Amino acid sequence: EPEVTQTPSHQVTQMGQEVILRCVPISNHLYFYWYRQILGQKVEFLVSFYNNEISEKSEIFDDQFSVERPDGSNFTLKIRSTKLEDSAMYFCASSDRGLWGYTFGSGTRLTVV
């Protein structure tokens, strides 16, 4: 069964550093997403991406965040200057035109120290 692959599985970074979280969505999917889950809290939407541009973003997704699809397979989330409160599990997901729902990756646990 096709999978969404995320790397790394766990990243520790110092406050103020830039991090890039990487994802390889399912190859024939058209819609790409990032969600995050702070420990003990709900999974929350960050951003959706379609046709090489952001189609929707949440209020969390401020100027410190950016997404990119640098080639035909990767989808990245960059946090420019990490804060302690950015510590969370970040999930990448992809979707086709809606028939089959979302497929999530296994997540990247980001720890900001």
Add this chain to the structure above:
Amino acid sequence: KQEVTQIPAALSVPEGENLVLNCSFTDSAIYNLQWFRQDPGKGLTSLLLIQSSQREQTSGRLNASLDKSSGRSTLYIAASQPGDSATYLCAVRRRAGGTSYGKLTFGQGTILTVHP
């Protein structure tokens, strides 16, 4: 703003019991509803997807129902097993125009423990 609530927050049952997890949402203008399973520290595994036009979906011992007009869904697990122990998340996908197929809004989950 869509709000999704799951009841109960936690459930502990002996092996073999049939159980029901509940999900309610405030805005009935949804595109579909998806149930996920999350093991501790792991990703989200899709269990069942119900389109807004459907009433239920079944997969093995799992059955999910949807009553869009009342803003409710239930996940029924038959003959529970210790391996079913996990957090179960309900998420609704809102209907959106244009090229966006809408973000998912999640409930807080039900933590299920099935003991032998």
